[in-house]
Amino acid sequence: MSMMQRTQTMEAAGHDVLHLEVGQPSTPAPVAVCDALTRSLSTLSSHGYSVAFGQKILRQRIAAHYQDWYGARPDWENIAITPGSSMGFVIAFLSAFDRGDKIAITTPGYPAYRNIMISLGLEPVLLPARAEQNWIADLDALAETGDLPDGLLLASPANPTGVVMSDAEIKAVCAWCDKHQVRLIMDEIYHGLSFKGPSTSAFVHNKNAIIINSFSKYFCMTGWRLGWMILPDDLRETAERLAQNLYISATTLNQHGAQAAFDCYDELNGHIERYQENRDILLRQLPPEFLGNAAPSDGAFYLYADISALTSDSIVFANRLLEDTGVACTAGVDFDPDEGQKFLRLSYAGSTDDIRNACQRINDWLPRLAKTA
Numbered sequence: 001m002s003m004m005q006r007t008q009t010m011e012a013a014g015h016d017v018l019h020l021e022v023g024q025p026s027t028p029a030p031v032a033v034c035d036a037l038t039r040s041l042s043t044l045s046s047h048g049y050s051v052a053f054g055q056k057i058l059r060q061r062i063a064a065h066y067q068d069w070y071g072a073r074p075d076w077e078n079i080a081i082t083p084g085s086s087m088g089f090v091i092a093f094l095s096a097f098d099r100g101d102k103i104a105i106t107t108p109g110y111p112a113y114r115n116i117m118i119s120l121g122l123e124p125v126l127l128p129a130r131a132e133q134n135w136i137a138d139l140d141a142l143a144e145t146g147d148l149p150d151g152l153l154l155a156s157p158a159n160p161t162g163v164v165m166s167d168a169e170i171k172a173v174c175a176w177c178d179k180h181q182v183r184l185i186m187d188e189i190y191h192g193l194s195f196k197g198p199s200t201s202a203f204v205h206n207k208n209a210i211i212i213n214s215f216s217k218y219f220c221m222t223g224w225r226l227g228w229m230i231l232p233d234d235l236r237e238t239a240e241r242l243a244q245n246l247y248i249s250a251t252t253l254n255q256h257g258a259q260a261a262f263d264c265y266d267e268l269n270g271h272i273e274r275y276q277e278n279r280d281i282l283l284r285q286l287p288p289e290f291l292g293n294a295a296p297s298d299g300a301f302y303l304y305a306d307i308s309a310l311t312s313d314s315i316v317f318a319n320r321l322l323e324d325t326g327v328a329c330t331a332g333v334d335f336d337p338d339e340g341q342k343f344l345r346l347s348y349a350g351s352t353d354d355i356r357n358a359c360q361r362i363n364d365w366l367p368r369l370a371k372t373a
């Protein structure tokens, strides 16, 4: 049974579950975004399709957002609104690669990357990005193998590790891809959620890169299913045809609402302070045997805890933790088929009270676990 089904069953039976397994903000979309959506309901044109790449005005707002945050403005016509970034990956893979092409991704990493690739006949190449690699893929080691992939997909801030690449590291990745003619796909969906300050975008440093982003995480709009991609010139036309055929357009009403998201930085930045406080509580209150050699957790809202001192089976551990304490977490095997048995991902996007309670329950439970192990 999946973790989601287990938590639902427990809640239906009256248990109080603390949701540290969910990869989404616990707060709603900004007030101005909801108001803009409500207003758009009374406009007839909001109820029809938009063009495949999305409303011009929203794409222009996104272009202005890049100017504000990164000091470089993409051509709005190269920006495509997608139904979540999830569909952005499909469009990116289909437009830039051919069946059988290899795309390198880091492990641990977001599992949908490899699942989407396999379903499209592409071959994911897993690059270790664990503690031994300082949690970032070693591209020089990849080049030394002499077997270069056709593409490289990286995320910063990363899921599940919360690792945030420095601007210098991002620039180096962009230069490496240019040098070796490897197409870069940069997943920037957790941009804005960094405790180390703002990051640069790969858009600024590599004109052939495909940039993937979303309204889901920083903007707290997971259920709205809206993402965007910035396409390099050579892929624009193919990507547009694919978008037209695969989904016609992203939801028009939601595109109206999303235009207001770029007026809401103050409200949204308030959530980052809470995430950081939550992260600090976990790091302070969980014992060393539960944290182990955890990844840095400098961004997104994830702590990738090294539980190897407690178990060699993260699925059994996560299930027992849930059953005994009501704290739901995600087993590391979801993100790393080889080493994930030793890790657990804790999402701290919830309320600070939930995080404190989770720490209390885990600390009360660990001595009991030790007795029965």
Ligand SMILES: Cc1ncc(COP(=O)(O)O)c(C=O)c1O
Pocket (backbone or CB within 6 Å): 023, 083, 084, 085, 086, 087, 110, 155, 158, 159, 187, 189, 213, 214, 215, 216, 222, 226, 227
């Ligand atoms: C790293 C990463 N990329 C992409 C996604 C997909 O997000 P969405 O389709 O909601 O934009 C997720 C969702 O959790 C994620 O963690």
